[in-house]
Amino acid sequence: MKQLFRSAFLSLPLLAVAASPPPSAGEIVARAPASAWAELAAGDLLVIDLDGDQRIVIALATAFAPIHVANIKALVRAGWFDGITINRVQDNYVTQWGDATEKKPLPPGIVASPPAEYERPLAGLGFRAMPYRDAYTAKTGHAGGWPAASDGELAWLPHCYGMIGVGRNMPPDTGSGAELYAVIGHGPRHLDRNIALVGRVLAGMEALTALPRGSETMGFYKEGIARPTIRKARLAADMSNGERPAFEIMQSEAPDFTRWVEARANRKDAFFIRPAGAVDICNALPPVRPLPSRR
């Protein structure tokens, strides 16, 4: 009893007779045709294995922050992240990893502080706005499998749960990409357009959230505390056949995607008394699902 948000699936046959309710968001995703999905390029999939065999998989946002993403790929391929630790876990905010010694030199070819890739032209993105208000900007919606926000001219990735950003010092520094953070709480949207967002966690969030919070200022771990350590960071494209993970993401151009957004905004399963009539962008992150390992 008292199973909050019990699935409506159980009672669907009965309801179908009574009222033929519209499909739920989950049902729309489950029934969407193959054409509604696209596999993420293996060259844009960052696979981070931690000591203890936890795995985090991150989609990299080349369309939004190409130079920062190129930096990250070069750091990965140089093995720079291997042995790096999680140093900061601030509750309802971010988990951050990088070189705790602050002395590990960057490999050659890394741009120490790329241009501020905090926003980009809206044109060319294929942005599709949701018909709902946003607290922070004129429009929010989706573009190529990404959540996005826009003022009509520029577009940017929003700071939602699971998004990956580039730690930086005071401006004009933009960060090299050698220090990264994941959002682990309510979307800190005030950071939008102030930091380069470079990706989204597709799997393994638990490895970033089910961690002791840091006791020091801004959630940094106290010196001497054992820290989760990256055993190996790789691009899926560099992993051998059969072992590399693969994911597909629902495409915002698909008619079923539009129906999914509407169903997220207007939940009509038997649990809900009053559908919200709206959904904010951080509660409408495009559906993602794993594919069998590629061969």
Added chain:
Amino acid sequence: MKQLFRSAFLSLPLLAVAASPPPSAGEIVARAPASAWAELAAGDLLVIDLDGDQRIVIALATAFAPIHVANIKALVRAGWFDGITINRVQDNYVTQWGDATEKKPLPPGIVASPPAEYERPLAGLGFRAMPYRDAYTAKTGHAGGWPAASDGELAWLPHCYGMIGVGRNMPPDTGSGAELYAVIGHGPRHLDRNIALVGRVLAGMEALTALPRGSETMGFYKEGIARPTIRKARLAADMSNGERPAFEIMQSEAPDFTRWVEARANRKDAFFIRPAGAVDICNALPPVRPLPSRR
């Protein structure tokens, strides 16, 4: 280096000479006079001690859900929660606790399904709206130290990170209060007006978030998995002098509170290039701080 969100405090003296920046949100809170704060009543403070000595402190929202809150207090005073376990941890959603056997009888006097205390009249709350849009409703703001949302006639608590709600079955069931959940991700505001919210976590969120996610449907723990257990749940009012915790909360009527909201919306410390110009209600939860234990 790359300490994301490095505090502006370090560079303040220099900046003060150059431009005299307005105080940050944190500075406004730190400098607010005693009159801007009010201590929470010990009878409305729920103190949950878990095995392993982690403590969670929750403010109960009597003004929004009086009968559910009365139920919870009666359950606490009957010792009903002692020995109860956390049974569900769904990433980016909720951590939920209750009687895993689903057979523990409720003590006498508990209303099994109170009226649906999902909203209440706006009048009498002292609601102060923020001057910003909300994705979900007409107005959001604050009332008596609580975040609140309103359509102009009714008001309700919003589902923000750290808010506590009452698990329920399908309507018309509203839940007794014997099964509770805490929001541990981006605010699932679609649940607003569909469930009784009864409180807010003031301290100890880590005990609810730094937990393994459940592997079963909706994040329930698999049978046989070790679950965090409540050793003792008490009201602060029932704890002995010197051991009971105390908290104060910044009051929305205080001029400094209005300044704090504005500073949250327009961050002007040296880290920010572009202040957001707005803040959503879940990023503007009233500041809380512990007081010395009461004697």
